[in-house]
Amino acid sequence: MSGIQVEGLSKTYRRGLAGERVHALVDVSLTIAPGEAFGIIGPNGAGKTTFLGCLLGLLRPDAGRITIDGHAPDDLAIRAVTGYLPERLVLDRWMTGREFLAYHHALAGQPAAGRREEVEGALERVGLGGEAGQRAIRRYSRGMLQRLGLAQAMLGQPRYLFLDEPASGVDPAGVVLFRRLLSELRQKGVTVILNSHQLDQVERVCDRVAFVKAGRVEAIETVAAGAAHARVLRVRAADAAIGTRVTREQLAALAVSAGAALTGIDPPEARFTVADDAGAARLLQTLIGAGVPVAEATPEESRLERLFLDAPTDARTKGSA
Amino acid sequence: MNLTLVTTLWRQRLTSPVRMAILAMLSLMPLLGVAFMPGAGLALLGGAQGLILTLGAGMIGQDLSSGVLQLLFARRLRRPEYVVSRWLGVGAAAAVISLLQLAIACALLAGRGAVPTAQDILMFGGGRVLESFGGAAVLAFFSSLIGGFGDLGIYLLVNLGAGIVQMAGQVKQWLWLARAGAEISAALTPTIDLVRLVTVTPMPWYPIVSYASTVVLCLALAIVVVNRRELSYASG
Numbered sequence: 001m002s003g004i005q006v007e008g009l010s011k012t013y014r015r016g017l018a019g020e021r022v023h024a025l026v027d028v029s030l031t032i033a034p035g036e037a038f039g040i041i042g043p044n045g046a047g048k049t050t051f052l053g054c055l056l057g058l059l060r061p062d063a064g065r066i067t068i069d070g071h072a073p074d075d076l077a078i079r080a081v082t083g084y085l086p087e088r089l090v091l092d093r094w095m096t097g098r099e100f101l102a103y104h105h106a107l108a109g110q111p112a113a114g115r116r117e118e119v120e121g122a123l124e125r126v127g128l129g130g131e132a133g134q135r136a137i138r139r140y141s142r143g144m145l146q147r148l149g150l151a152q153a154m155l156g157q158p159r160y161l162f163l164d165e166p167a168s169g170v171d172p173a174g175v176v177l178f179r180r181l182l183s184e185l186r187q188k189g190v191t192v193i194l195n196s197h198q199l200d201q202v203e204r205v206c207d208r209v210a211f212v213k214a215g216r217v218e219a220i221e222t223v224a225a226g227a228a229h230a231r232v233l234r235v236r237a238a239d240a241a242i243g244t245r246v247t248r249e250q251l252a253a254l255a256v257s258a259g260a261a262l263t264g265i266d267p268p269e270a271r272f273t274v275a276d277d278a279g280a281a282r283l284l285q286t287l288i289g290a291g292v293p294v295a296e297a298t299p300e301e302s303r304l305e306r307l308f309l310d311a312p313t314d315a316r317t318k319g320s321a
Numbered sequence: 322m323n324l325t326l327v328t329t330l331w332r333q334r335l336t337s338p339v340r341m342a343i344l345a346m347l348s349l350m351p352l353l354g355v356a357f358m359p360g361a362g363l364a365l366l367g368g369a370q371g372l373i374l375t376l377g378a379g380m381i382g383q384d385l386s387s388g389v390l391q392l393l394f395a396r397r398l399r400r401p402e403y404v405v406s407r408w409l410g411v412g413a414a415a416a417v418i419s420l421l422q423l424a425i426a427c428a429l430l431a432g433r434g435a436v437p438t439a440q441d442i443l444m445f446g447g448g449r450v451l452e453s454f455g456g457a458a459v460l461a462f463f464s465s466l467i468g469g470f471g472d473l474g475i476y477l478l479v480n481l482g483a484g485i486v487q488m489a490g491q492v493k494q495w496l497w498l499a500r501a502g503a504e505i506s507a508a509l510t511p512t513i514d515l516v517r518l519v520t521v522t523p524m525p526w527y528p529i530v531s532y533a534s535t536v537v538l539c540l541a542l543a544i545v546v547v548n549r550r551e552l553s554y555a556s557g
Contacts, residue, residue, distance in 0.1 A: 058391060090387045092389060104396065
């Protein structure tokens with residue numbers, strides 16, 4: 001069976017002198033299809049990194065089963081097709097970036113014949129070609145380390161890529177680069193498992209997103225491009241028109257005629273619920289057509305942000321994972 | 322054995338100025354003794370413990386505490402292969418330096434007209450090589466237990482404890498206790514007295530069995546400990 005299957009996964013840690021049990025994962029079951037980009041989001045200590053650790057075979061679950069392409073996650077056949085970028089990236093600081101990639105290329109069991117070209121290619125792809133690749137890792141900035149980490153994870157053309165907060169500490173140009181690289185990998189059919197707090201990135205990259213809280217998967221949402229999502233649009237009008245020249249009733253009527261709904265006004269702003277991006281465009285067109293001097297329109301929050309914010313706040317009781 | 326891991330360990334050791342300075346000191350000081358007191362022969366070179374400790378300290382613990390192991394074990398690498406490669410890397414490096422030191426010592430002695438016999442050289446060199454791999458196995462086990470350079474601390478504590486036990490046995494005239502202390506101390510840097518092995522008949526099997534069992538046991542324990550380790554900062 002191809003893809004990743006997780007059935008009834010549970011993991012506890014023992015913490016403190018008394019060996020108190022902390023539930024990091026509780027009966028997690030899900031399936032990730034081959035070639036899918038799957039996001040994992042959740043508050044700190046929700047169990048996201050523990051989940052990734054179990055998927056990678058670095059942590060032993062107390063109960064449940066994980067298979068990747070029908071194999072155990074620590075099977076060497078799976079390791080050969082796996083790339084991993086940990087959140088707390090620690091690299092061999094005495095090496096140069098180039099040496100580090102050559103080292104991991106060898107550890108990945110890749111043939112020595114094409115090593116130089118593949119390493120150079122990987123460095124170029126993450127923007128560390130030339131002098132940067134020759135620099136000792138201890139002289140790298142946080143963003144450069146993340147880039148090198150991603151290059152390392154992509155070595156050997158993995159079929160499964162596990163990324164734990166890949167854009168952490170990366171500048172905006174790096175974030176765009178990461179997104180482009182992930183998009184390229186997806187086009188090649190690589191299955192991407194992305195754990196990130198940057199919800200907009202997750203929403204842009206992933207097909208589905210699991211919201212993890214207190215060790216449980218609270219929801220799995222489809223966020224693929226084109227999927228219909230209701231969203232809140234905040235519209236600000238110039239000249240303090242909303243609430244004075246344009247009344248609540250007029251705005252409500254205009255919203256209904258555009259297939260949207262007015263949810264409230266807080267001059268000079270009004271909030272509308274729209275079905276999707278097309279609905280938002282229709283609403284704005286209607287408002288402008290009716291003479292409302294629209295100065296700014298902002299989506300109030302993404303679906304994932306709402307998922308985050310709407311979730312009850314009684315997260316796990318103890319510890320963190 | 323994974324040659325990539327072995328060579329990377331050597332390169333990492335070579336880039337550490339502190340280790341290199343200590344190694345230079347440990348290698349050159351005995352040679353000065355040999356140069357100025359040729360009558361004492363090869364005995365002035367002493368044992369290989371210093372070299373093993375300098376090259377081996379933190380051989381697994383450093384990777385453990387830095388978090389590098391997470392990345393390594395996500396690769397196509399068996400954990401026993403990692404432990405064995407670490408052991409071989411440290412053992413081979415200590416053995417090569419020991420043999421180099423021996424070669425220089427022989428040259429110095431030859432210059433003073435006190436060249437040792439081929440058998441002496443062979444016995445001494447063989448003992449040093451066995452000691453290098455034996456000591457590296459013990460250190461690999463200690464290093465698997467604790468992060469950073471904690472293995473050095475364990476080594477020194479056990480050595481100190483063994484010395485106290487041995488002394489207590491001698492003071493109280495409890496031979497069994499003194500022997501226990503001596504065995505613990507010897508187990509820290511296992512080797513075989515090759516001179517005694519080839520001169521005594523019948524050949525004593527105890528030193529061979531003791532050496533082999535200590536090395537195998539330490540490596541097996543190190544592999545078990547590393548195999549059981551959970552590698553994620555979430556587990557810490």
